[in-house]
Amino acid sequence: MTASYHMLSGISAAPGVGMGRAYIHRKGATVISRRRISASQVDAEIERFLNTLHMAGDDIRRIRRMVASEQGEELAQIFDAQLAMIEDVQIKEQTQQWIREKLYSAERAFSVTLQQMKKMFRQIENEYLRSRLSDVVDIENRVLVRLAGGETHGLQSFRSNVIVFAHDLLPSEMVQLERRQVKGIVLDSGGTTSHAAIIARSLGIPIVLGTDSGSRRVESGSEVIVDGNGGVVHIRPGEDIVREYRSQMRRQQRHRRDLDAKKTLPAETSDGLSITLLANIDLPKEIELAVDNGARGVGMYRTEFLYLNYRLPSEEEQFRAYAKIVEAMAPAPVTIRTIDLGGDKLSHVLDVKTEDNPFLGWRGLRICLDEPGLFKTQLRALLRASSLGALRILLPMISGTQELVRARALMEEVKDELRESGEPFSEDAELGVMVEVPSVALMVDRFAPHCDFLSLGTNDLTQYTLAVDRGNSKVASLYDPFHPAVLQLIKTVADAGVCYEKPVNICGEMAGDPLATVLLIGLGLNRLSLSPGLIPEVKEIIRSTDSAQARRVADACLSMETGEEVRSYLEDVAGESLPYWMRSEHRA
Amino acid sequence: MIDKTVVITNPLGIHARPAALIVQEAAQFAAEITLSKGDVAHINGKSIMGVMMLAAENGAEVTITADGDDEVEALEKIAALMQSNFEDTV
Secondary structure, rough: OOOEEEEEEEEEEEEEEEEOOOOOOEEEEEEOOOOEOOHHHHHHHHHHHHHHHHHHHHHHHHHHHOOOOHHHHHHHHHHHHHHHHHHHHHHHHHHHHHHHHOOHHHHHHHHHHHHHHHHHHHHHOHHHHHHHHHHHHHHHHHHHHHHHHHHOOOOOOOOOOOOEEOOOOHHHHHHOOOOOOOOEEEOOOOOOHHHHHHHHHHHOOOEEEOOOOHHOOOOOOEEEEEEOOEEEEEEEEOHHHHHHHHHHHHHHHHHHHHHOOOOOOEEOOOOOEEEEEEEOOOHHHHHHHHHHHOOEEEEEHHHHHHHHOOOOHHHHHHHHHHHHHHHHHOOOEEEOOOOOOOOOOOOOOOOOOOOOHHOOOOHHHHHHOOHHHHHHHHHHHHHHHHOOOOOEEEEEOOOOHHEEEEEHHHHHHHHHHHHHOOOOOOOOOEEEEEEEEHHHHHHHHHHHHHHHHHHEEEHHHHHHHHHOOOOEEEEEEEHHOOOOHHHHHHHHHHHHHHHHHOOOOOHHHHHOOOOOOHHHHOOOOEEEEEEEHHHHHHHHHHOOOOOOHHHHHHHHHOOOOOOHHHHHHHHHHHHOOOOOOOOOOHHH | OOEEEEEOOOOOOOOOOHHHHHHHHOOOOOOOOEEEEEOEEEEEEHHHHHHHHHHOOOOOOEEEEEEEEHHHHHHHHHHHOOOOOOOOOO
């Protein structure tokens, strides 16, 4: 730790700039007194323990209610596992036994009990159950702090602007962040698809991940600037840096106001080609943001969040979530991606054995086809919601047409079941394929006849085409969606869309990158799906683009040798039309 | 004291929610409920921590023991629940 200025670098996962004082969020490490009580104090000590459990349970219920009303039921369910644990009979009995027999204080008895539980939890082979250890740690802290006479401050009671530093934040902690006070988040760990990143984006809080030991290299109360655009964190910045960022933030606000003023303008190139801008969302509550930013539909609702809780979502729960989105957007279309579990995402929900190559392993549709019960529950919920608006079902992680054929057969089975039980659904619900494995792009002429639409997932397409795990810092620099090989695949898919008259969406991060906009239009894509917050920015670029010139730009890019060459060419072409923070003098 | 061995058929095994449902059901009865799987024995069927630590996966054989006045009904109800899909795949 140093008292002077230093900078941390990491991965930007939610854009924006935030300034505030460092708050270091640490878990555990409460000091437990080893004192013993006298035999006459046993009953009083047990009563104190049980009362405290009760209060801690009330604390959790209160937070749960708050989260449910502010952020929705699906996030609030994160706390259900903790509620069940705090009422656990084994914890209660074991703790009382230590108090009674060993004359331990309530703190020590409870702590010893949980030490044993945690030890057993660590030995569980099932990764999902083992991951509930974080909930055990959470309740341990809560009860111990309460026993010490304190109240758990949690992350919701800051009085001034703070930047939260932590090794990692649980979803249960993320949802408690007080948006008005928390101006930024810096985590030691994490990838851009982690839940912390997803929630930060939905809350609009800048976040920098993967700073390695960032939380140990800052002192509580230090002045900090989080630059979520460049993925850097300035600790104790000098006057010049503060001044630079203040003016950047002013420009950001001014720029935002300018864009707001143009919110209702159509997404059309200067020569009148209309581009459909759709929103990528993770939570139903993000629809408001999407509509507010001018989205003409949802291009991808990722359903993984529903599967994050301590249990699988029932058909009813899924139906409610899907219905909410479909109804809110109707008559605009909503594309919902079936669960994309596995890989770096949510392998722990299913009992996936540790795989040597999770990205090449049992994930996405592969799991769904092997677990038809699980898949059909989701399909039933989706089809039922299709009666309420325009719903499209998107299948992730397909590599061969036989998988698509099997998925469609299962969908037909579900339709038959729904017809039999008289449940309404739309016969027009469309089925589409994610293009993220190169085989699909290369054989797109054989996929197109079997599906209703195609959706380019450029993040995974890039990883699989270039054989690069972007989460591995040793090779991450080789990850480049602007690589001409990736562009060639995108072009192939866009052309097939025209030829077979099937709509082609692009929903990877590239769709929201203002540097890519002209190129994508030139490659023939006219349906871009991106984070709601990026829509105004991308629309601004579309409006200043000429489609004939965009085609020339795309042709030039396709003939280049490296992604770097492509990007620097695009920067030159875009020049002043790029948002100020994208221009090279502002790039990290 | 009576017991019964069941095979877990839920594709996802007994994860946190099924564990909570089992514990809720077990709490309805006065009988002592214990669960065992392989060398993991004497798990308190009324404790969510215990049932989660059982980590019973799809295909696992779990022996339920019930001991008490209402043991017959308790065993029947819990065995039925453990062989269900816990509303995971309604």
